[in-house]
Amino acid sequence: MAVSTAIANCPSCGRRNRVPAAARGHPRCSVCHADLPWLVDAGDDDFTEVVERSALPVLVDVWAPWCGPCRMVAPVVEQLATERAGRMKVAKVNADLAPATSARHRITGIPALLVYANGREIGRTVGALPPEQLRQWVDATVSAAPSARP
Numbered sequence: 407m408a409v410s411t412a413i414a415n416c417p418s419c420g421r422r423n424r425v426p427a428a429a430r431g432h433p434r435c436s437v438c439h440a441d442l443p444w445l446v447d448a449g450d451d452d453f454t455e456v457v458e459r460s461a462l463p464v465l466v467d468v469w470a471p472w473c474g475p476c477r478m479v480a481p482v483v484e485q486l487a488t489e490r491a492g493r494m495k496v497a498k499v500n501a502d503l504a505p506a507t508s509a510r511h512r513i514t515g516i517p518a519l520l521v522y523a524n525g526r527e528i529g530r531t532v533g534a535l536p537p538e539q540l541r542q543w544v545d546a547t548v549s550a551a552p553s554a555r556p
């Protein structure tokens with residue numbers, strides 16, 4: 407199955423890089439090798455590969471185009487990908503296009519923010535948190551994650 411790609415601007419040198427939705431390790435700039443923001447889309451076909459098999463913890467943003475509160479958290483979620491480049495991946499899941507993933511996670515309200523580490527969901531919050539609260543929740547959840555399997 408082809409792995410989709412996204413474009414990330416290097417926070418260090420500004421170079422536009424193509425980053426794969428799934429990869430071993432994490433993406434670095436082709437010019438200066440800085441850690442790149444890893445912000446990708448995931449859906450029913452590639453959720454396992456993009457999220458569950460990720461070497462980095464993943465913040466999963468389940469959203470939909472018609473959802474107002476989703477638009478409030480989206481900029482913060484996308485900024486977190488830049489702020490946590492090299493340490494965290496961000497995957498956006500459009501609930502309308504990923505009914506199986508939504509059903510499997512029993513998503514009943516959006517935005518739903520899930521943190522995945524080592525292939526398992528380790529935390530979830532539903533609804534639009536204020537930016538600072540969202541950052542704190544993400545940091546607390548990720549730092550409580552069990553360390554990677556040997």
Ligand SMILES: [Zn+2]
Pocket residue numbers: 416417418419420421435436437438439440
């Ligand atoms: Zn660079």
